[in-house]
Amino acid sequence: MPDPVLELRCVTKEFGEAVVTRVLHGIDLRVAPGEFAALIGPSGSGKSTLLNLIGLLDRPTAGEVWVRGEQTERLDDDARTELRARSLGFVFQFHHLIGALSAVENVMMALAADQPRLTREMRRRSAEALAAVGLADRVDEDTRRLSGGQQQRVAIARALVRRPPLVLADEPTGNLDTKTADEIFTLMRTVNQAQGIAFLIVTHDPRIAGRCDRIVELVDGRILSDGPPGARA
Amino acid sequence: MWVDWFLALRILRDGRMQTLLITAGVAAGVTVMVFLSSLMTGLEASLLKKTLGTQAHVVIRPAEARARPLLGDAVARRVEATAQRTRSIDGWQQQLAALDAEAGILAASPGVTAPLFAIRGNGTEAVVVKGVMLERFDRVVAVADHMVAGELKVDGRGAVIGVGLAGKLGLGVGDRLRLQAVDGTSELFDVRGLFDLGNKAANDVWVLVSLRNAQTLVDLTGGVSSIELRMTDLFAAEALAARLRARTGVEVESWMAANAELLTALRSQSSSSTVIQVFVILAVAIGIASVLVVSVIQRSREIGILRAMGMSRGRITRVFLLQGALVGVGGSLLGSGLGAALALGFTSAVTDASGGPLLPIVLDARLFLTSAAVATTTGLLAALLPARRAAKLDPATAIRNA
Numbered sequence: 001m002p003d004p005v006l007e008l009r010c011v012t013k014e015f016g017e018a019v020v021t022r023v024l025h026g027i028d029l030r031v032a033p034g035e036f037a038a039l040i041g042p043s044g045s046g047k048s049t050l051l052n053l054i055g056l057l058d059r060p061t062a063g064e065v066w067v068r069g070e071q072t073e074r075l076d077d078d079a080r081t082e083l084r085a086r087s088l089g090f091v092f093q094f095h096h097l098i099g100a101l102s103a104v105e106n107v108m109m110a111l112a113a114d115q116p117r118l119t120r121e122m123r124r125r126s127a128e129a130l131a132a133v134g135l136a137d138r139v140d141e142d143t144r145r146l147s148g149g150q151q152q153r154v155a156i157a158r159a160l161v162r163r164p165p166l167v168l169a170d171e172p173t174g175n176l177d178t179k180t181a182d183e184i185f186t187l188m189r190t191v192n193q194a195q196g197i198a199f200l201i202v203t204h205d206p207r208i209a210g211r212c213d214r215i216v217e218l219v220d221g222r223i224l225s226d227g228p229p230g231a232r233a
Numbered sequence: 234m235w236v237d238w239f240l241a242l243r244i245l246r247d248g249r250m251q252t253l254l255i256t257a258g259v260a261a262g263v264t265v266m267v268f269l270s271s272l273m274t275g276l277e278a279s280l281l282k283k284t285l286g287t288q289a290h291v292v293i294r295p296a297e298a299r300a301r302p303l304l305g306d307a308v309a310r311r312v313e314a315t316a317q318r319t320r321s322i323d324g325w326q327q328q329l330a331a332l333d334a335e336a337g338i339l340a341a342s343p344g345v346t347a348p349l350f351a352i353r354g355n356g357t358e359a360v361v362v363k364g365v366m367l368e369r370f371d372r373v374v375a376v377a378d379h380m381v382a383g384e385l386k387v388d389g390r391g392a393v394i395g396v397g398l399a400g401k402l403g404l405g406v407g408d409r410l411r412l413q414a415v416d417g418t419s420e421l422f423d424v425r426g427l428f429d430l431g432n433k434a435a436n437d438v439w440v441l442v443s444l445r446n447a448q449t450l451v452d453l454t455g456g457v458s459s460i461e462l463r464m465t466d467l468f469a470a471e472a473l474a475a476r477l478r479a480r481t482g483v484e485v486e487s488w489m490a491a492n493a494e495l496l497t498a499l500r501s502q503s504s505s506s507t508v509i510q511v512f513v514i515l516a517v518a519i520g521i522a523s524v525l526v527v528s529v530i531q532r533s534r535e536i537g538i539l540r541a542m543g544m545s546r547g548r549i550t551r552v553f554l555l556q557g558a559l560v561g562v563g564g565s566l567l568g569s570g571l572g573a574a575l576a577l578g579f580t581s582a583v584t585d586a587s588g589g590p591l592l593p594i595v596l597d598a599r600l601f602l603t604s605a606a607v608a609t610t611t612g613l614l615a616a617l618l619p620a621r622r623a624a625k626l627d628p629a630t631a632i633r634n635a
Contacts, residue, residue, distance in 0.1 A: 055541065078545060081546075084541070085543020092538075096535070096537075097538075100247030105243070110542050113542045
């Protein structure tokens with residue numbers, strides 16, 4: 001079995017000081033290269049907290065988060081930021097594009113995050129990434145003029161442009177109509193199969209989850225089930 | 234292009250209205266600074282020129298003669314002060330050589346200054362004869378620039394007098410004038426030129442003659458009664474005077490001591506101008522900081538995304554600091570132009586009876602550079618708080634709360 005791109009070992013997360021609330025209880029999770037997994041669960045089950053820990057945006061109270069074979073708890077903020085830039089792509093429900101930048105500039109920011117200067121090569125690669133998500137003719141467009149689906153495509157291009165081994169997608173189709181949601185899902189699936197990039201998709205949509213290779217179900221901060229779609233109780 | 238610059242410029246462009254308002258605020262502040270400074274500097278320069286145009290910055294004189302009681306143990310009921318007569322500075326040649334070598338002194342002029350009478354026909358006027366080495370004296374008090382008739386020459390029996398004295402005695406270039414000391418010694422001089430120093434006292438009483446002639450007239454052969462100095466830095470005069478006093482023991486007076494009231498007025502004027510400018514800068518800083526704080530709040534989600542994509546806290550800080558600095562530079566460019574235009578407009582609008590500017594202004598590169606530096610530094614400092622706030626944003630919280 002290849003080394004996992006992500007591994008969580010007995011991860012616990014608590015919030016609060018006077019009154020401590022445990023949101024995650026000893027989570028163990030491995031994501032292999034090229035996997036296409038869904039993370040499902042009701043509201044308040046700890047999905048977003050888990051995604052923040054995986055995305056190195058937060059630190060666990062106990063346990064270990066390994067990304068590409070690197071234990072992240074030992075790293076300082078700068079090293080985590082650098083690892084995040086190298087290893088993880090993010091797609092959010094509300095695309096979260098930078099309004100001040102054009103489509104291609106938004107994508108370029110992912111390449112330039114840890115670089116001092118913007119280069120022509122960055123622009124070329126960003127334009128290619130936009131073309132790959134079907135936006136070749138919208139490269140210099142103001143992102144605020146794009147439709148919801150097009151904006152989400154820009155966000156996907158931004159997440160993929162560095163070819164990270166793992167993309168974390170938080171409700172990527174949650175704000176889209178069914179047809180556009182299907183298109184976005186198909187796009188992610190195509191990238192996964194063509195480029196071998198692993199995806200961990202947080203979703204409430206059972207249709208989306210059912211089309212993934214693996215479903216991880218989180219309930220009350222614990223993994224209730226983990227396996228292919230047909231294996232769930 | 235540098236990523237930090239790119240982002241800062243894009244954010245400023247995106248918030249055009251905010252950027253425009255904040256830049257206009259900085260420009261207004263810089264306009265006030267440039268206008269006030271040019272006016273105050275001009276006023277100060279004009280006052281100093283009028284006051285010091287005919288005055289040396291530092292004057293060295295022999296130590297005052299003091300009466301010394303000769304009685305041993307006897308108690309003197311009263312020690313009478315001796316009458317002061319024109320005396321020479323001991324070893325003035327050596328002192329002059331030392332002064333020529335001293336840093337900060339532009340020119341040193343030894344001379345004999347003494348009260349005499351100027352007589353022409355039935356007219357007699359009390360005058361101050363200044364026996365000078367003309368080349369040196371002209372570097373201390375620029376007489377050559379103020380000649381209105383004849384030439385500035387005092388060789389032989391030549392004398393150069395002020396237009397006031399010329400009017401009182403009915404003298405012109407080529408006329409003869411008798412100078413007479415209190416002991417009756419007198420000499421005839423040819424009036425070679427007339428000057429107008431813009432100072433009534435000097436124009437009415439000064440008579441410039443050669444050093445040798447003055448020495449003869451006041452019986453001070455080989456001696457000088459004063460050494461007058463011009464400084465490179467006007468305001469270093471008192472410090473130099475104190476240094477010379479301590480070193481030589483002679484009497485040394487700076488223009489600052491001789492014109493204490495003027496100095497106090499200048500300092501008060503400068504202080505009030507500084508206070509006004511400090512408050513203007515403070516208002517500008519608060520304006521920049523508040524607009525940038527609002528920008529950070531509005532863009533917190535985007536900052537969170539940039540952090541999530543791998544941008545460091547340092548880069549986020551720099552992006553917002555740059556915005557402050559750019560606004561400072563833009564505002565100072567605009568404000569410098571407006572301030573200069575306002576100052577020039579003001580001087581051409583407010584004129585005296587002769588049509589000249591009533592309030593002179595001084596617009597030099599240093600003023601603009603200082604204003605630009607102050608505005609840019611203010612922009613940077615004002616952006617510090619919002620920049621730190623932006624850098625401290627927790628990306629997870631920023632994205633979740635968006």
